[in-house]
Amino acid sequence: MSIVTITPELNYGDVYLVPQKTVVDSRKDCDTSVAFGPRRFAMPVYASNMKSVINEATCRHFAERGWFYTMHRFNVDPVAFCRNMHDAGLFASISVGVNDETYAQLDALRAAGISPEYMTLDIANAWCVKAERMIAHVKKQFPDTFLIGGNIATADAARDLESWGCDAIKAGIAGGRVCITKNKTGFHRPMISTTLDCAAAVKVPVIADGGISEHGDIAKALACGATMVMAGSLFAGYDESAGGLIEIEGKHYKEYFGSASEHNKGAYVNVEGKKILVPYKGSIEKLLVELQQDLQSSISYAGGRDLAALKGTPMVLVAR
Ligand SMILES: NC(=O)C1=CN([C@@H]2O[C@H](COP(=O)(O)OP(=O)(O)OC[C@H]3O[C@@H](n4cnc5c(N)ncnc54)[C@H](OP(=O)(O)O)[C@@H]3O)[C@@H](O)[C@H]2O)C=CC1
Numbered sequence: 061m062s063i064v065t066i067t068p069e070l071n072y073g074d075v076y077l078v079p080q081k082t083v084v085d086s087r088k089d090c091d092t093s094v095a096f097g098p099r100r101f102a103m104p105v106y107a108s109n110m111k112s113v114i115n116e117a118t119c120r121h122f123a124e125r126g127w128f129y130t131m132h133r134f135n136v137d138p139v140a141f142c143r144n145m146h147d148a149g150l151f152a153s154i155s156v157g158v159n160d161e162t163y164a165q166l167d168a169l170r171a172a173g174i175s176p177e178y179m180t181l182d183i184a185n186a187w188c189v190k191a192e193r194m195i196a197h198v199k200k201q202f203p204d205t206f207l208i209g210g211n212i213a214t215a216d217a218a219r220d221l222e223s224w225g226c227d228a229i230k231a232g233i234a235g236g237r238v239c240i241t242k243n244k245t246g247f248h249r250p251m252i253s254t255t256l257d258c259a260a261a262v263k264v265p266v267i268a269d270g271g272i273s274e275h276g277d278i279a280k281a282l283a284c285g286a287t288m289v290m291a292g293s294l295f296a297g298y299d300e301s302a303g304g305l306i307e308i309e310g311k312h313y314k315e316y317f318g319s320a321s322e323h324n325k326g327a328y329v330n331v332e333g334k335k336i337l338v339p340y341k342g343s344i345e346k347l348l349v350e351l352q353q354d355l356q357s358s359i360s361y362a363g364g365r366d367l368a369a370l371k372g373t374p375m376v377l378v379a380r
């Protein structure tokens with residue numbers, strides 16, 4: 061008889077951070093910048109590499125403001141994309157898959173003499189042999205590129221991706237707003253538990269991906285040991301968001317769809333994502349400023365002057 065052990069796990073809404081003594085005179089004195097790979101960025105949060113969230117213009121927008129970005133991998137020519145970014149004096153950060161198409165794209169990049177500063181291996185479960193092969197290939201062909209591998213959701217998977225050569229690991233399976241993986245397959249781990257486990261297991265930076273529904277969730281992810289946070293729905297609905305603008309009965313919305321949705325795939329095959337409409341919110345600038353101000357405030361509540369203060373901040377479980 062096999063015995064299954066069930067462990068209670070936590071999501072962002074289950075915990076809060078415990079306030080510490082503030083040491084700065086103003087929230088403006090708190091530094092939200094983060095070193096990630098070969099560069100430093102203004103904020104430790106960035107938009108998901110999804111076709112309904114970013115496009116080439118959005119990537120430029122973020123990079124020009126000192127924010128990290130990763131272009132998605134759907135119907136993109138990596139050579140043209142990297143050339144355009146480099147010609148504009150910006151860093152190139154692309155996503156790759158694990159199939160033949162990606163190997164051909166990487167050959168084309170090498171033939172063009174282009175080495176993107178950042179690459180993200182983007183598949184649903186990167187704890188697999190196809191990902192291991194692709195990671196080895198990228199590390200051999202692009203030794204100067206900072207390689208992010210994802211997604212995974214356990215300490216064992218994080219350790220494997222680190223040992224396979226990833227320079228950073230993206231953690232989070234089935235926690236996204238347009239995700240239906242947990243409904244269709246039964247698999248998921250809540251984000252507080254995922255982030256705590258994965259960040260404790262490896263030396264490389266961990267990115268907490270998905271499930272951010274409030275700005276304070278970013279601080280909670282950093283407290284769990286994440287170096288960066290990826291979010292999709294947080295950045296959806298703006299002028300700069302890539303999803304299409306829709307008008308229904310005089311109200312404006314923008315499309316937000318999963319990368320594994322029928323809408324993105326163009327076919328109903330292995331669908332693990334859905335499409336929703338989010339209210340149209342205008343320019344993204346206000347959000348970017350507010351995110352930074354809120355995180356400065358979080359740092360001050362954590363009793364520090366920079367992001368280091370947040371790591372390990374005590375948390376309490378919310379009684380329900
Ligand atoms: N973060 C998350 O929780 C999730 C994210 N996504 C996103 O959706 C997009 C599509 O993801 P994904 O389906 O991985 O990418 P792809 O559809 O590009 O699949 C990548 C390759 O891996 C194979 N593969 C995928 N899943 C499995 C599996 N469970 N078992 C064996 N082989 C598999 C596929 O073959 P085959 O199709 O023949 O099985 C394909 O060859 C990505 O952008 C991903 O990030 C999707 C689901 C969950």
Ligand SMILES: Nc1nc2c(ncn2[C@@H]2O[C@H](COP(=O)(O)O)[C@@H](O)[C@H]2O)c(=O)[nH]1
Nearest residue numbers: 108236237239270271292293318319320333
């Ligand atoms: N299960 C699925 N997950 C998906 C899909 N497309 C993207 N994603 C993941 O969701 C996050 C964004 O989550 P949010 O809560 O911030 O909106 C994204 O970064 C991917 O990891 C999908 O089709 N299915």
